[in-house]
C-alpha cells in the first residue's frame with residue numbers, strides 16, 4: 043500500500059474572513075526560509091522510509107514558496123522516501139500569486155497537478171469573503187497554468203456564500219464549467235466560530251447561511267455537472283474521467299499519509315493518527331530543539347472510519363473488503379440502523395457496496411453519525 047506525503051505551507055498574503063486553517067500572514071522571506079529548513083529537517087528525521095506515490099503541498103498558499111524553497115523540500119523528500127516515478131505531485135495555489143515563470147519552475151521540479159482556491163467567480167462575493175483576487179485572476183491563473191504545461195488542474199468553489207442566491211450560484215457554476223478544469227471541488231460554506239465571518243454574522247452585518255438554499259444549490263450542482271463530462275466520485279469532488287485526486291483518495295480509503303509542517307496530520311495505515319503543533323513559530327522551534335513537533339497522538343477505530351470515510355465516495359463501502367479486513371459482517375452488525383436509513387432513502391446497496399443515495403449525500407451527517 044503506497045503512502046502519500048503531505049506538506050503544510052501555512053503562509054498567505056492575507057487572511058480570508060471565513061478561514062480557520064492553520065495559516066499565517068506572510069511577513070518576511072526569512073520566516074519562510076526558516077520554516078522551509080524546519081520542514082526539511084523534520085523529513086530528514088522521519089524514522090521510516092515507506093514508498094510513496096503522491097506528494098501534496100497544501101496550505102495556506104504553497105505558491106508563495108520560491109522555486110528554490112520548493113526544491114529544498116522536494117530534495118529532502120526524495121532523499122528519504124522511495125517516490126514512484128509516476129507520482130502525483132499537487133501544489134495548492136492562489137490566483138494572483140503565480141507568474142508563468144514560477145509555474146514553469148514548479149513544473150520542472152516535478153509538480154504535475156495544480157489545485158487552487160477560486161471560491162467564486164463573482165467579484166462582489168470574493169470581496170465579501172475577504173479574498174484578494176478577482177474573477178479575472180482566476181481565468182488568468184488557468185490560462186497561465188495551461189501555458190506552463192499543466193494538464194491536471196483543479197479548483198475549489200464554495201456555495202452558500204452570504205447573500206448568494208440560487209441564480210448567483212448557477213452563474214458561478216456555468217462560468218466554472220466553461221474553464222474546463224480536469225477536477226472540481228465544491229463545498230458548502232461552513233461557519234467557524236473564531237473567524238471574522240462568524241463575528242459579522244453575530245453582529246448582523248452578514249446573514250446566516252440558509253440551509254434549504256444550500257441544499258438546493260447542491261442539487262443544482264449535481265444536475266448541472268452531470269450534463270458535462272464530469273462525474274462525482276466523492277461528496278464534494280468531481281472530475282473528468284481518470285482525474286480523481288489520488289492523494290485525497292488515500293484519506294478516504296485509509297491509506298497511510300505522512301504529514302510534515304505545522305498542523306500536519308499523519309496516519310500510519312494501521313490505527314495510529316498523530317498531529318503536529320499548529321502554531322508556525324512554535325513548530326519551527328520544536329523542530330529546531332527537539333526534532334519533532336508531534337503534540338497529539340490517537341488510536342482510531344479503523345473499522346468505523348473505513349465505513350464513515352468510504353461512504354463519502356460515490357462507489358461506497360465494499361462489503362466484502364470490510365468483512366475480510368475486520369472479520370465482521372457490516373450489514374449484520376448495523377442491521378437495525380441500516381434498515382432505518384434505507385427506509386429513509388438515505389442509503390442503498392449496489393454490487394455488494396453500501397453507498398449513499400443522492401438524498402443521502404444531502405443528509406450525509408445523519409448517516410455518518412451511525413458509524414462515528
Ligand code: SF4
Pocket residue numbers: 053054055056057058061062063065101102103136159
Ligand atoms: S487563502 Fe486559503 S488558506 Fe489562506 S487565508 Fe484564505 S482560505 Fe485560508
